[in-house]
Amino acid sequence: MNVRDAGPTMSARRAAAASRVKPVNLALQGGGAHGAFAWGVLDRLLEDGRLGFEGVSATSAGAMNAAVLAHGWLQGGADGAREALAGFWRAVADTSAVYSPFRQLPWMKGVGGFSLDNSPLYWITDSWLRMFSPYQFNPMNFNPLRQVLEAHVDFEALRRASPLRLFLCATNVETGRVRIFTREDISVEAVLASACLPFLFQAVEIDGEHYWDGGYVGNPAIYPLIYDCDCRDVVVVHINPIVRKGVPTSAAEILNRINEVSFNSSLMREMRAIAFVTGLIQRGQVAADQMKEMYVHSIRADEAMSELGVSSKLNADWDFLVFLRDRGREEAGRWLAAHFDAIGNRSSVDVRAEFL
Numbered sequence: 001m002n003v004r005d006a007g008p009t010m011s012a013r014r015a016a017a018a019s020r021v022k023p024v025n026l027a028l029q030g031g032g033a034h035g036a037f038a039w040g041v042l043d044r045l046l047e048d049g050r051l052g053f054e055g056v057s058a059t060s061a062g063a064m065n066a067a068v069l070a071h072g073w074l075q076g077g078a079d080g081a082r083e084a085l086a087g088f089w090r091a092v093a094d095t096s097a098v099y100s101p102f103r104q105l106p107w108m109k110g111v112g113g114f115s116l117d118n119s120p121l122y123w124i125t126d127s128w129l130r131m132f133s134p135y136q137f138n139p140m141n142f143n144p145l146r147q148v149l150e151a152h153v154d155f156e157a158l159r160r161a162s163p164l165r166l167f168l169c170a171t172n173v174e175t176g177r178v179r180i181f182t183r184e185d186i187s188v189e190a191v192l193a194s195a196c197l198p199f200l201f202q203a204v205e206i207d208g209e210h211y212w213d214g215g216y217v218g219n220p221a222i223y224p225l226i227y228d229c230d231c232r233d234v235v236v237v238h239i240n241p242i243v244r245k246g247v248p249t250s251a252a253e254i255l256n257r258i259n260e261v262s263f264n265s266s267l268m269r270e271m272r273a274i275a276f277v278t279g280l281i282q283r284g285q286v287a288a289d290q291m292k293e294m295y296v297h298s299i300r301a302d303e304a305m306s307e308l309g310v311s312s313k314l315n316a317d318w319d320f321l322v323f324l325r326d327r328g329r330e331e332a333g334r335w336l337a338a339h340f341d342a343i344g345n346r347s348s349v350d351v352r353a354e355f356l
Contacts, residue, residue, distance in 0.1 A: 020050065021049070021050060021051065021052040022050060022051055022052065022233075022340075022343045022344050023051075023052045023053070023054050023230075023231045023233070024051050024052070024053060024054070024231060024233040024234070024235050024297070024343060025053070025054055025055040025056070025057070025225040025229050025231050025233060025234045025235070026042075026053055026055070026056045026057070026058070026066075026234075026235055026237065027056075027057050027058070027220045027222055027225065027234055027235065027236040027237065027267075028056065028057070028058035028059070028062030028063075028065055028066055028220060028237050029058075029059060029060075029062050029215075029219050029220060029236070029237060029238055029239040029240060029263075029267075030058075030059040030060020030061045030062045030063070030194070030195065030213065030214070030215050030219060030220075030239060030263070031060065031061055031239030031240055031263075031313055032060075032061055032197075032313030032314060033061070033092075033312065033313055033314060033315050033316045033320065033321065033324070034061070034239045034240075034305065034308070034312070034313055034324060035060070035061025035062060035064065035065055035239060036089055036320075036321040036322075036324035036325050036328070037237075037239060037301065037305070037324040037325070037327055037328040037331075038061070038062060038065050038237045038239060038328060039065060039085050039086075039089055039321075039324075039325050039328060040324060040325035040326060040327060040328020040329040040330075040331075040332065041237050041299050041328040041329070041331065041332040042065060042069060042081070042082075042085060042237075042328075042332075043082055043085060043086070043325065043328070043329055043332075044328070044329040044332035044333055044336070045235075045332055045336070046078045046079075046081055046082050047078075047082065048332075048336055049078060050336075050340065051343070053069075053073075053164055054164070054165060054229050054230065054231045055164065055165035055166075055167065055224070055225050055228065055229040055231070056069065056070070056164050056165070056166055056167065057167040057168075057169065057180075057218075057220040057221050057222060057224050057225050058166075058167070058168055058169070058194070058220050059168070059169040059194055059195075059213070059214035059215050059218060059219045059220040059221075060194055060195040060197075060213050060214060060215050060219070061195060061239070062220055062237070062239070063168040063169070063190075063191050063194035063195060063214070064088070064145075064149065064191055064195060065085065066164075066166055066168065067149070067153045067155075067158070067166070067168070067186065067191050068081075068084050068085050068088045068152055068153055069081050069084070069085060069164070070158055070162050070163060070164045070166055071084055071152070071153045071154055071157070071158060072084025072085060073163045073164065074154075074157060074158065074161065074162065074163050084152065087152060088148065088152045089321050089325070090318070091148045091151065091152060092145075092148055092316050092321070093316050093317065093318035093321055094318075095144045095145070095147070095148055095316070096315075096316030096317065097317075097318075133199070134198075134199070134200060134201050134202050135202055138201070138202070141201070141202045143192060143201055145192065145195070146188060146192060149188050149191055149192070150188055153188070153191075155186055155187050155188055158183065158186055159183060159184060159185075159186055159187075162183045162186070165182070165183065165228065165229060166181075166182060166183050166186055167180050167181070167182060167220075167221065167224035167225070167228070168180065168181040168182075168186065168190055168191060168194045168214070169181075169194055169214030169215075169217070169218040169219070169220050169221045170190070170193040170194045170196070170204075170211040170212070170213070170214045171211060171212045171213060171214055171215075171216045171217045172209055172210070172211060173198075173203050173210040173211060173212050174209070174210065176217070177217070178214070178217040178218050178221060179193075179209070179211060179214075180218075180221060180224055181193075181194070182224075187206075189204055189205075189206050190206065192204050193206060193211035193212075193214075194211075194213065194214045195213060195214075196211060196212050196213050197212075197213050198212045198213070215262075215263040216262065216263070216266075217266055218266045218267075219240070219263045219264065219266055219267055220267070221266070221270070222234060222236075222267070222270040222271075222274070223270065226274075226292060226294060232292065232293065232294055232295050232344075233294075233295045233297060233343050233344060234294060234295070234296055234297065235297045235298075235299060236267070236296065236297065236298050236299070236300075237299050237300075237328075238298065238299065238300035238301075238302075238305075239305070240259075240260045240263050240264050240305070241260055241300075241302040241305045241306045242264055242268075242300070242302060242354070242355075243302050243306075244257060244260065244302070244306045245306070252309065252310055252311070253309075253310075255310065256309065256310035259310065267355075268355050268356075271296070271351050271354075271355035271356070272355065272356055274294050274296060274351060275351045275352050275355070275356060277291050277292075277293065277294075278293055278294070278347075278351070281293045294347075295342070295343070295344070295345070295346055295347045295348075296347045296348075296349055296351050297335070297339060297342070297343070297347065297348045297349060298348070298349040298354065299328075299331050299332055299335045300331070301327055301328075301331050304327055335348075
């Protein structure tokens with residue numbers, strides 16, 4: 001049989017498949033152990049294979065996901081990224097089993113039992129954290145996540161040749177300004193700075209400046225994806241519920257909702273700016289080549305995440321992380337089925353209705 005009649009070669013089929021991949025940017029929120037939800041989203045998107053990632057803006061647990069994603073992709077493409085994310089979260093659970101004060105508690109099992117908001121142990125720990133700072137109860141500044149990150153991410157390799165454009169957000173303690181760490185200055189310190197909750201860890205010092213969790217000023221920051229990436233599509237992976245039905249009445253519920261509102265506020269402001277620019281372009285008040293119209297997409301599970309108390313953000317029990325991963329995979333699968341065709345063409349979320 002003539003070779004020309006044998007159909008496309010393997011390389012040709014791969015090239016054809018690659019040509020159908022749609023590029024997107026990712027915006028990964030933070031939220032402690034709830035970041036395992038984003039792990040599930042990423043796992044499903046990587047498994048699907050129809051999306052390529054240009055830039056990733058991320059904060060806190062999202063920054064950890066972003067660094068591990070980029071490392072895994074550098075090592076072995078999409079499959080390598082999936083394997084790296086799974087290994088990282090398994091290591092987080094194993095580390096928590098050693099250091100977490102909430103480990104192995106029987107009431108943490110089951111879908112409805114992942115929170116400890118009403119347990120005596122949680123209230124004792126919460127009160128303790130409000131009375132003493134990490135400079136007092138952790139003077140040696142020990143952070144077990146440092147060891148996990150160093151074991152699962154080759155930061156030097158990422159600085160040389162990250163396959164993704166990384167933008168990790170942290171808050172400058174003294175100025176209150178946002179700091180975006182890019183590929184050139186990514187390090188374990190940068191990731192820890194992005195995830196530095198001030199009531200748990202001492203501020204992270206980098207080049208003489210001190211940083212706290214990036215969620216206070218950008219959760220995550222969208223503007224780097226607008227100015228520094230070519231792709232117009234941004235897929236926001238939400239961790240903190242935007243909508244939570246009912247008025248919180250307990251102290252824990254009130255503090256949790258305050259945290260959610262404050263950690264969503266910067267994202268809401270950026271979405272307002274995106275909606276404003278989009279309106280100008282669509283009404284013809286400004287030329288499309290003068291401003292960049294962004295297509296916004298949203299993967300979230302507000303109802304499911306609202307069922308989880310604030311204490312569950314500190315729960316890195318493996319069963320809980322797998323539960324969150326599976327919810328993330330489910331939501332990503334639904335989003336792909338409903339909105340894949342919108343990628344590259346339009347927003348799949350009504351920005352004004354959802355964020356303004």
